[in-house]
Amino acid sequence: ATKKAGEALLYSFHSLYKIPTTCLRFFTVYGPRGRPDMATFKFIDKIYKGLTIQQYGDGSSARDYTFVLDIVDGIMAALNKPQEFEIYNLGGSSPVKLSDYIQKIENIVGKDAIIENLENQAGDVSLTYADISKAKRELNYSPSYNIEKGLKATFEWYQAIME
Numbered sequence: 001a002t003k004k005a006g007e008a009l010l011y012s013f014h015s016l017y018k019i020p021t022t023c024l025r026f027f028t029v030y031g032p033r034g035r036p037d038m039a040t041f042k043f044i045d046k047i048y049k050g051l052t053i054q055q056y057g058d059g060s061s062a063r064d065y066t067f068v069l070d071i072v073d074g075i076m077a078a079l080n081k082p083q084e085f086e087i088y089n090l091g092g093s094s095p096v097k098l099s100d101y102i103q104k105i106e107n108i109v110g111k112d113a114i115i116e117n118l119e120n121q122a123g124d125v126s127l128t129y130a131d132i133s134k135a136k137r138e139l140n141y142s143p144s145y146n147i148e149k150g151l152k153a154t155f156e157w158y159q160a161i162m163e
Contacts, residue, residue: 007087014085022078027091027130031068031150032157040065040151043105044158047113057120059099064091064130067150070143077139091130092143104147108155 007023014021030040046053074090096104106113135141145153 011085020082021085022083023087024075024078025087025089025091025130026071027064027066027089027128029066029068029071031154034068034154039101040105040154041158043102043113044109044151044155047105047109047111048158048162050111050114052114052116053102054118055098055102055115056118056124057098058117059102060097060126061120061124062095062097062127062129063101064093064095064128065101065147065150066090066092066130066143067145067153070145073144074135074139074141077135077141081139086138088135088139088141089130089132090135090141091128091132092145092147093130093132094147095127095129096147101147104151105155108148108151 003025010021010023013019030038034041036042036045043053045051070092071090074088078088102113102115132141132143
């Protein structure tokens with residue numbers, strides 16, 4: 001709700017003061033130097049160290065994970081094409097179920113996860129999906145990292161900082 005409110009506020013400023021504005025909606029960004037409180041870093045770190053990870057729900061929820069360099073490409077494309085007022089979704093456009101995500105991390109790390117199953121968190125949505133058709137059409141945005149390639153790059157970075 002706060003993101004939509006922010007976009008509405010920006011649209012009002014654009015309308016009143018003719019401020020050129022481009023809003024970019026990011027979908028579950030992960031990768032090197034990512035936030036340590038987010039699932040990707042926490043899962044890699046805990047699986048690598050043999051610690052328990054927490055899985056909310058039955059693992060069927062899905063997120064549109066987006067590698068950070070794909071987000072950077074989208075930002076640069078938007079900067080190079082100023083608009084009066086536009087909103088673009090930047091995402092991987094390929095949602096991955098939580099259970100599959102954990103399994104992919106297990107495969108890359110080479111260890112099995114110890115999973116504590118918890119109830120779904122209140123207010124959590126079962127699916128996020130970025131419709132990037134407008135960004136593709138107008139910004140020539142096209143993510144180049146699939147989930148395996150992005151997780152592999154993230155784990156390589158993680159290993160380097162752990163040495």
